[in-house]
Amino acid sequence: MHTAPERYDVQAILNEKYDVYMQGVSVLYRVPRERFSGIKEYAIRLLQRRLQYEDFWAVRDVSFQVRSGEAFGIIGRNGSGKSTMLKVIARVLMPTMGRVVTRGKVAPLLELGAGFHHELTGRENVFMNSTLLGRSQKETERLMPEIIEFAEIEDFIDAPLRTYSTGMIARLGFSVASALRPDILLVDEVLSVGDSHFQEKCLARMNSFRAMGTTIIIVSHNMNTIESFCDHALWIDHGQIKSIGNVREVVAQYTG
């Protein structure tokens, strides 16, 4: 059910109401076998024809599809390729082989606060982070009151970020990233930040997105989160699909 058909086109996605298609996706990292970091060394190695690379397939021949409006979990051990897969969906990494098709606005909720600047104020950082997500200055201005309110940092918004606690930064990060409902939300192990009150707020917001039709893909080590939130799940191991389907079955196989 979740493995993609052999051939498909964009029209099929529109007709069949899928939001994410992965077909035969592989991601290859080329790691130089011997460490060389500089031009000089590179030139020497090149002359000696000693430039050897280690090929590392982070994701190997992965095909699956995610239905519009569903919550889809990705589980697996550290380094199994979970985050790499999210990066392929988020267009950060171009797959070495295979094809990725997504429909709609993709919002990554990866590593909250990436791109935050500690000398700038909270407000300035909101502008920075929001435009990093592809929004315009104007749109951010419009969203600003809501972002500040959700993050619960009204009194500190014009103080430099270096005066913030880790929890406050995480709150601001989530608030900015989730200020607009995307069509596809990518969540990479971020629900572990902040206190339980804020975690609940985050979950509530994600649930409301889902109720409005957002497709959610979650990467997590927390099986409770996965089981309570997702409809379907994918277990990936060494870059390859181990199991895919109903969330309970997949989690049972993974933990069993």
Next chain:
Amino acid sequence: MTDEIQATKEIYDSSKRPHPLIEEFLTLIKYRDLLYQFVSSSIKTRYKRSFLGVIWTLLNPLLMMVVLTLVFTNLFRFAIQYYPVYLLSGLILWNFFSSTTIQALQGMILSGGLLNRIYVPKSVFTFSALGTGLVNLTISLVPLFAITLFLGMKIHLSILIMPLAILLLAIFSLGIGLILAAAAVYFADMLPVYEVILTLWMYATPIIYPADILPADRVWLLKLNPMYYLLQVFRRPLYEGVVPGWGEWAIAASVALAVFIAGSLIFTSKINEYAYRT
């Protein structure tokens, strides 16, 4: 939700992407507000915690000018009229070029792995280096004109053509910056190598010395230096009070455009690899 609405959603298909050059250009336009954010934050953070703040941008070339004027007019006895103006116009131009290209070189690396976390136009770091450089260049034009007037030199209407010279210089710096940014992803020691090149390049360009001190059989060296043409079209309107001729503009513009095109092609040819390596 009707199918019609759904059909208008943006579709991304990794197998049907436009040419990287076109894609990069379109994405950069879409992310123009991010570019503005990068420029304004780099300027804000530069001045925020420093006591003298923006004064440094004014003072730095002035102090440099004082030192070099003392050294060169006393030691080497350059017989150049209004030497401080000659020197400062060259220095400001060179500062712009070197700081823009160095920032471009470091930009993608120092972005703290932004590139492999979020989808952003990869050239935004290079363009923001240019934006920052242009702001600082504009600020440092103030002491340049102040010194010119202070020394009693006449300012001619020809200076109205200077923005065109700055535009060409910006295009040139962008081209070099894109090449350096691409190279910096692959080679960790790009910065020290480039700094040596910059030093050599600066002394090969008539910034602190007059062009005519070169022996006749070395003048060809000058003609090979693209920076020489860009410097001439920038400096002559102020220092000589003349608008450079068509020939000079043609060479400067061709050099700038050629480097920019080369830079764009080199940068985009490897564009899908950057996120794998930063």
